[in-house]
Amino acid sequence: MRKPITQSVELMNAPLPRSVTSGCPVDHAALRAPNGCPVSARAAAFDPFEDAYLQDPPEYLRWAREQEPVFYNPTLGYWVVSRYDDIKAIFRDHGSFSPSNALEKITPPSEAAQQVLASYGYAMSRTLVNEDEPAHMARRRLLLEPFTPEALRHHEPLVRKLAREYVDRFIDDGRADLVDQMLWEVPLTIALHFLGVDEEDMPLLRKYSIAHTVNTWGRPDEHEQLRVADAVGNFWQLAGNILEKMRRDPSGTGWMKFGIRMQAEHPDVVTDSYLHSMMMAGIVAAHETTANATANAVRLLLQHPTAWRELCEDPSLIPNAVEECLRFSGSIIAWRRVALRDVDVAGVTLPAGSRVLMVMASGNHDGRHFAEADLLDIHRDNAGDHLSFGYGAHQCMGKNLARMELQIFLEELSRRLPHMTLAPQTFHYLSNTSFRGPEHLLVEWDPALNPERRDPAVLGRSQPVRIGESSRAAVARTLRVEGVRTVAEDIVELRLAPADGRALPRWTPGAHIDLLCGGEGLSRQYSLCGDPADAGALQVAVLRDPASRGGSAWIHANARPGDLLTVRGPRNHFRFEEEGARRVILVAGGIGITPIAAMARRARELGMDYELHYSGRSRATMAYVQELAALHGDRLHLHVRDEGTRADYRALLAEPRPDTRVYACGPARLLDELAACCAAWPDDALRVEHFQAAPGKLDPSRELAFEVECKDSGLVVSVPADRTLLEALRAANIDVPSDCGEGLCGSCEVHVLSGEVDHRDVVLTRAERQAGDKMMACCSRACAGGRLVLEI
Known part of the structure; x- marks a missing residue:
């Protein structure tokens, strides 16, 4: 039953001015909202605990994205933000918004439930998720190393081993519940391995993880609160016992053991209560979100058979498909902040103390940022812009471990069960505001058609895992060579068309595509020279270059009508501006x-x-x-x-x-x-x-080290003389898209807030270089070893 507005306002952290005549918690005289009162009929009816929200969060909030991007829900006591740019702005503005309520119980616990928690000594304190600066960044810097791409490589063999073993268990059955039989247990095992926890308590930890989610983000009734509180209390005690066991021998691998070693060096930063809280929160964060994200991705791909078939035929598409699945149907629907001062969001003034629910699932479907946002497109070149991992200083530290698991799970399933389909079923979700994944995922197939029965070599194949930021180089499609003709001496024209006749992406004059030349991963850029209005094919002309690095020579020797070529793009960094010149x-x-x-x-x-x-x-x-x-x-x-x-x-x-x-x-x-x-x-x-970039490889004897302040991430990154800025950012776990690595394609452009840039790309114009507000991270550096501040 809904509480009346006047009662629900009491749930706010700080009192809001109210209009006595309307009963609304907002002072209309001071309001700058474009739609008047932020409590419209639809705003008042918003209910993140009802099934319609959990079944399809972006569709549930389509009206908000289109008409009321920021509104107040009196029942929940939160301001709800639904558009991409507004959510990203809140994530990056830690001066105006605090994460302190991120783990606050969205349903206030009863007195009886609080007594149950107290009986277990439950004392959950600040973690990386919900603490403010400067404490947050001091701890994050100390504890970051195990999350870097280089460190995560050590976990890949275990992920592959577990994925294969679990599929082995049901490969010949013809039917499985992927959640129960694989997607819940494998991520939990990997999470415990990453944390350094023994697997003996896995069944209890699964039960407790669910209880923690309901306790924090759910709406349990008074009876259920007591049951949940008991499970959470047991979870707290178990986490403490595991931590004490680790303290006796903190050597070896595992993030929590790494944290204990850091505590010995920095006891004032990494405290006892902090480690205990992180042990409990880390199990949930490293396990449940990945399990749900994988289940969502598999369901989504099987509901889009063309995309699933493409992955099965070309596993190199998997890394970008993972990003698109996280965008389209991620496991974290929403996150929370509290306003530290009066602050304007999309023309609406949120008073200090306002609690904010940022619905990232809605922002990920915002057509202002993602073209045809409601279309699943595994070739989307900005899929990695999604907000499913958050953004800025509090972006999920475990994002790259999750990416690794998702890639390997999808690779294993698509390689061994390409004929798998969804079984008839109704999908059910745990009722809560923030986490989403089906409780069961029933699939079926004909075991007689299993590829490994005909070709055992299937089991020995594997696709390289991309650990780190999404690469536009991974956005590839297979096109058929529809025609080859000589258009001049040593120049051949290739006409490339989709084998299935589907329309190709629109392109504009100056655009280029990347062609994968041969089987060694060699990629070369070629400008499009056909008619942009022709959606049926892409056309390039390639000169046989005597000094070829392999690309043009391979095309002239091998490209024949009917061949299939891997193509990336189109992309355009040489745009023909249609306005501003007569x-x-x-x-x-x-x-x-x-x-x-x-x-x-x-x-x-x-x-x-x-x-x-x-x-x-x-x-x-x-x-x-x-x-x-x-x-x-x-x-x-x-x-x-x-x-x-x-x-x-x-x-x-x-x-x-x-x-x-x-x-x-x-x-x-x-x-x-x-x-x-x-x-x-x-x-x-x-x-x-x-035609090609000039910089070449770094010469450490001639370069100077420099420093970069990453404003949104809250990190200061040192770039040594023998590393590029792009490499240093990757090592610090900061996402930057990239492709050519030569300063030629423009994919790795970052925004510069201050500092003088030594530009070494061949993308930016003279005016853009002089403006100094952007640079290519793969090749450009700070002038004279200076310091740069980046908006990243």
Whole structure:
């Protein structure tokens, strides 16, 4: 039964001003909310304990994302935030929002339940989840090492071993409850192994973990509160006993043993009560969230057979599929904060003391950040932006262990049971605000079709696990070579189309794709040169380069009609800006015509004033000359060395014109010449794309170490002379997407708040470099060993 508004307001941490006439807890006169009163009929009806919320949280809050992104729910006593940008802003602003209520019981315990907890000496204190700065970051820094990608590699063999052993138990049965028979026990075993806990108490720990969730995030009635309190009290005592056993011998592996060793060195930071609380919270955090996330992912993929089939056929898609499943249907629905001062969120003033429920599941479906957010797309190139691990200084430390487990579980199941389907069933979820995973997951298959019966070698295959941030290099699709034709001397054109006829992602002039060349993982970037309006195929032209590093030579020798190639992208860091310029000069040298041709086509469609300059050694070596002449007429200017028609760019660009942009792609000498000619032009007038990056590998003898303050994460990271910024951030467990590692693709761009950057990429324009507010983490550094502050 709902409490009336006037009673529910008493649950707030601090009193809110109220309108006496309306009964609303908010002072309307001071309110800046775009929708008036934050307690609309839908806001008042919001109930995170009802089944509709747990069955589909994003759909349940669609109305909020669209109409009331911030609203107050009087029954719960919380302000609810539903949009991506607002949730991320709250996570990063630890000056305005405290995590102190993250483990607060959302349903106040009865006096009888409190007495039961007290009888067990229950004294849960602050943990990494719910403590403020500066205490939080001091502890986090000390305890981070076991969570780094390098340290987590040691757990991969155990995860693989357990996944295989558990599938072995039911592989020939034809039917299984994956939650009961695999997905609950394996993550618990791994969690205990990671913490350094013996497995002998596993059955009790499973029972207690559920009770802890209900106790903190659920809505138990008075009778259930007593039962839950008894289980939580036992959990507390068991955690203490395990900790005492570890203290007698803290040597060896395990995060809790590592914590005990850190306590010996820093007793004022890592205290007894802190370790006891973290022992209990760590079991829940390392186990339940991963078990639920895997169950959600398997259910989701089996409900989308095309995506499941793609994973089965191409396991290299699994790392990005994991990120997309976490975005689409993660195991952590919502998290909490409390406002430390009056603060504005999306035009609504939250008074100091306000309790906030951030529904990340809703933010992960916000179409303002994720295109076609309600579509499961395992090729989505920003799937890793999801908020399922939180963000900033309190982002989940165990995120990469969870990623590893999810990847290996999906690999094992897709390799050995590709014919698995969901059995008819109704899905049930534990009633609570924040954690979501089906209590059971029934699947079925025909054992006679098990691949390992026909080919035992299936059991020996494995896919490399990606530990760390999501890589856009993992966003791949398999396309069929629909056609190969020679378009000039030593230049072949490939037309690539989906084998199943589905539409390809839209792309814009200047975009490129990555082609996987051969079986050694060699990836090369090639600009798209077809018609962006053609959703049925992607078109590239590849020059056979005598100095090839393997890419172009492989394509010329091996690509044939009907072949299947792995393609990543499209991505665009050489965008053709359609606004802000009345006149466009397009310059191409040799194979650099590929992105420029698409730009010229677009300029013609828009009716822009443009001219196209194309330089080459001879007409025989210049691709698409006839097609370009037919399309652009006298706007095309050919500069052919063998015919003595060389371009005079110094004359062409002699007079700077603020209404003109110059786009160029070609060899380095051409781009250097254009840069010199445009030196007096506006900073952003010249836009170029390079064939390849110049920086090469670091030379530690010539580099200087520098320091980076990661503003959102609360960490200061040292970058030694022999490491890139990207490598140092990974080692500190900070997510940064990446791809080429050469300063060529722009995937690893980070936002710079202060400090002088030594730019070494070939992505940013001159104006962007001078602005100094972004850099490529894979290659650029701080000038003269200085200090940078990054928004990350």
